[in-house]
Structures are given as C-alpha cells and as structure tokens.
Amino acid sequence: MARVDFRNMLQKFFKNQIAELHAVTWPTRRQAVHSMIIVLVIMLLTGVLLGVLDYIFNTGVLYLLNR
Numbered sequence: 001m002a003r004v005d006f007r008n009m010l011q012k013f014f015k016n017q018i019a020e021l022h023a024v025t026w027p028t029r030r031q032a033v034h035s036m037i038i039v040l041v042i043m044l045l046t047g048v049l050l051g052v053l054d055y056i057f058n059t060g061v062l063y064l065l066n067r
Contacts, residue, residue, distance in 0.1 A: 027035070
C-alpha cells in the first residue's frame with residue numbers, strides 16, 4: 001500500500017514540476033545574450049579590480065617588511 005502512495009506522490013510531483021516549467025516566462029535569445037555580456041563584463045571588471053588591489057596590498061606589505 002505504501003508503494004502505491006509513493007508512486008502516486010512521485011507522479012503528482014513530476015506533473016506539478018512540468019506544469020511550473022510551462023508557466024515560466026523564458027527569456028528571448030537576445031535577452032539571454034545581453035545578460036551574459038553584462039555578467040562577463042562585471043566579472044572582468046571585478047577581476048581587474050581585485051588584481052589591482054592585490055598588487056597594491058602586496059607592494060605595501062613588502063614595503064613595510066623591508067623597512
């Protein structure tokens with residue numbers, strides 16, 4: 001009996017998941033590409049900023065240690 005209930009619960013779960021996926025408003029290709037470009041630019045800027053900060057702090061620490 002428990003096996004039948006589990007099977008019914010599993011079927012209901014997957015039917016609900018498929019219904020939710022059909023209700024999603026998916027982005028257009030243009031929107032997805034635009035969002036990807038924004039993410040890549042932000043990642044690049046963040047990487048450059050962190051690299052510059054790392055260089056500054058590294059130089060500062062080495063200056064303080066070699067005084």
